[in-house]
Amino acid sequence: MSGSRRRFSSHLVLSQAAPFIGFLASMVVLVAIVIFMRESPVKAVEAVYKFALSNAARLGAVLSISIPYYLSGLSIAIAFRAGVFNIGNEGQYFVGGLTGALAGIYLPMPAPLHIPVVVIAAMLGGALWALVPAVLKAARGISEVITTIMFNNIGLALVNYLINGPLSGMAKGVSLEPQTRKILPTALFGKLNGFFRSLGWKVPDYVYLDYSLVVAIVMGAVIWFLLFRTRQGFEIRAVGTSTDVSRYAGIKVQRVQVGAFLMSGAIAGLIGLQEIFAIRGFYTYNIASGLGFDGIAISLIAQNHPVGVVFSSLLFGFLKQAGYGLQLSTKVPNSVTYAIQGLMILFIVAINAVVVRAVRSMRRKELG
Amino acid sequence: MADALLELREITKQFPGVTANDHVSFDLRAGEVHALVGENGAGKTTLMKILYGLYRPDSGSVSVEGKEIAVRGPRDAIARGIGMVHQHFMLFPPFSVLENIVIGEEAHRAGVLSVNAQRSRIQAIMEENGITVPVDARVEELPVGLQQRVEILKILFRGARILIFDEPTAVLTPQESNELFRTFRALTAHGKGVIFITHKLDEVLAVADRITVIRQGKIVRTMDRAGVTKPMIAELMVGKPVLMEVDRPAREAGSVVLEVRDLKVRSPRGLTAVDGMSFAVKAGEIYGIAGVEGNGQSELVHAIAEGVEIESGEILLGGVNARRWSVRKRRENGIAHIPEDRLKYGLLLPFSLATNLTLGRHNKAPFVTRLQTVNSRAVRDSARRIIEQFDIRTPSETTPANALSGGNQQKAVVARELSAEPRLLVASQPTRGVDIGATEFIHRQIMKARTEGKAVLLVSADLDELLSLSDRIGVIFKGRIIREFTHEEAVREEVGLAMTGGKAGEEKAG
DSSP: OHHHHHHHHHHHHHHTOHHHHHHHHHHHHHHHHHHHTTOOHHHHHHHHHHHHTSSHHHHHHHHHHHHHHHHHHHHHHHHHHTTOOOOTHHHHHHHHHHHHHHHHHHOOOOHHHHHHHHHHHHHHHHHHHHHHHHHHHHHHOOOHHHHHHHHHHHHHHHHHHHHHTTTOOOOTTTOSSOBOOOOOGGGSOOBOHHHHHHTTOOOOTTSOOBHHHHHHHHHHHHHHHHHHHBHHHHHHHHHHHOHHHHHHTTOOHHHHHHHHHHHHHHHHTTTTHIIIIIIISSOBTTSOOSHHHHHHHHHHHTTTOHHHHHHHHHHHHHHHHHHHHHHHHSSOOTHHHHHHHHHHHHHHHHHHHHHHHHHHHHHHHHHO | OTTEEEEEEEEEEEETTEEEEEEEEEEEETTOEEEEEOOTTSSHHHHHHHHTTSSOOSEEEEEETTEEEOOOSHHHHHHTTEEEEOSSOOOOTTSBHHHHHHTTSOOEETTEEOTHHHHHHHHHHHHHHTOOOOTTSBGGGSOHHHHHHHHHHHHHHTTOSEEEEESGGGGSOHHHHHHHHHHHHHHHHTTOEEEEEESOHHHHHHHOSEEEEEETTEEEEEEESTTOOHHHHHHHHHSSOOOSSOOOOOOOOOSEEEEEEEEEEEOTTSOEEEEEEEEEEETTEEEEEEOOTTSSHHHHHHHHHSOOOOSEEEEEETTEEOTTOOHHHHHHTTEEEEOSSHHHHTOOTTSBHHHHHHTTSTTSTTTBOTTSBBOHHHHHHHHHHHHHHHTOOOSOTTSBGGGSOHHHHHHHHHHHHHHTOOSEEEEESTTTTOOHHHHHHHHHHHHHHHHTTOEEEEEOSOHHHHHHHOSEEEEEETTEEEEEEETTTOOHHHHHHHHTTOHHHHHHHO
């Protein structure tokens, strides 16, 4: 019945509408705040446009900021799909970043080999930090929400200790920032800006469009394929939908969840790579924090879909860049953008609940 | 018709792809019970929703006492004297009976409740209709039968003269059902009309004055109770003669497929639920487990099919100890399972029907390739065959399972498990909540599995089902098989007596 199939697809469009409506609604609130602060909305919009969208450099910056957001969102998405609430990707990326950096510092090898090796080392570190919560959940049913939050603190403290103590690479008098030794040049992430320029996109060299973009794209493709084309991915989605049905069907629920949890940790391990390998060239406790928690929102907005996460992470990148613009050219503080992010999630979740119900009842009616 | 309380004329309601009601005419007289029967998806519910104002008909009219009305919603319906007792009660469990009855219509003085004034009116309604409920009890403390009476009082309190009951006996014990039918009589004696929606034919014959059969959205026939028989209604409902009795070709049972020895299993709450149970099921045999619910049936099924940890004893599949096998290994070794709660365990509701029809075998060729990727073409091809073979009604195999009707969801689970070509089929309440056509179909499929040489363990609360299908029946009481009957020995009364742990049963217990 092509008629009903068409209808199903129009439901599909509708069911994807929530993020857009939520975005628009939160933008309305933003404008209201701007007016409330006695700023001209026109000026604010202009600032946002100028700072986030007006030329290749600005767009490049948005893309650059979105890379760690994407990896973080992807990490959360794969866990969510299996019904695992991994709040620990914050700790996982601090630990994964460190193991990656160590491979970059202490394992000399030629560049074409070294870069994949540090990527794998970072993934192993992230997965390692997810291992204990994963096993505790599978074997003893202990809530991963609690254990991963605890492991965030443990991970951060451990990393802090290591780079202040045994792994400290500070040359006296150079910097007060505790840090490791410099990463070997063979492991550093080069930039793709030249490549983009050769395609006609004029991003200047100061924008960080580095190999981590490739890492993010590859990971997104791998996870998409895994989730929607493989048996393991099917089992992940089945478990996330109903552990009861999955168990009944012979799916080894615990094993699937541990697998997804470790994959989530491994991807989380990659979140810090851009800053460590492309921007700083060494590891420090002061790499950007909070990206792990942002991933939860990014994944939720995207309904835990690897393709959707592309858009929601770009949206977060845009908002961050727009926030800088607002702060510089208007009285609106940067922190307003965080409030807007929160509001947006609230809107999307609420609208989505309404839409899901509407679609379901429409389908029911169609089939009588 | 002068004495028609309610008349629906030429109602048509279409949903995309389906005509749910096709020129349906139906009337209800004062003082009668009019049964509306039909299979799941025949259009009963749509018709009642139109009457109740939840759907607007595409064409046709509704009149109450000869006056045409437009019903725009439940509030409108009740204002016209149309009330509905839903299958799932619309009550607030922590509130008292009184509060539940008056809710939305509370008497108050300047915003302060004075519901006590309404108490006497409720008493009068109860007396008039012979319905007794403790008015001040909290609803959650009442048994289901009494909760249903609260629903009835609620609509009577609002002045209903046309009462619609949607599958009211589905949740009741036989005694409670009889009580309900007495209430029907009391209601009709006072000039009210009752519409009774059901697919239990015995009840229709017991209580209805007139019977209307609906099939595929059309009224097949409206007839008086006198002279109507069960097979007649069944045939009208299904559209072809229904064999109430399943054919059982004679067959020698083969070798033992499942053997349970001295099995002990604890319930999730830690009580001993299966307490030293032993029995064997042979190839080409249906072994029925009869018993009052809660005597260890669920735990037995879980131990055999779901790999729930057992306390002691053995479960042998083809002579091999399967005690420590995972669910997957059990499935790979030929155990199929129709679970009792099919909606909770049977289907991944947001996933396509095709995916659901291969669930449990999704990890085997041809549904996965050698590289462990999903072969969705093989999944869809297999699904199309199963849909055709088992007559599952769906727009296509890619339709999500949650868009199917309840009956078709049930069929999908049964179809999947049987099409796995198992050695042992564990069927737990396979026809619970299923309509006649589908029940007959499932019975024939189970019998076919037996005739093909599969071993079947049939656990059911429906004694008639057990008596007609089983080659042997084991009666379970307090976690043990206390008596076994062959098909020939099994007499309804004796099996029933054994189920209550009666004398006749105890001889074999020791």
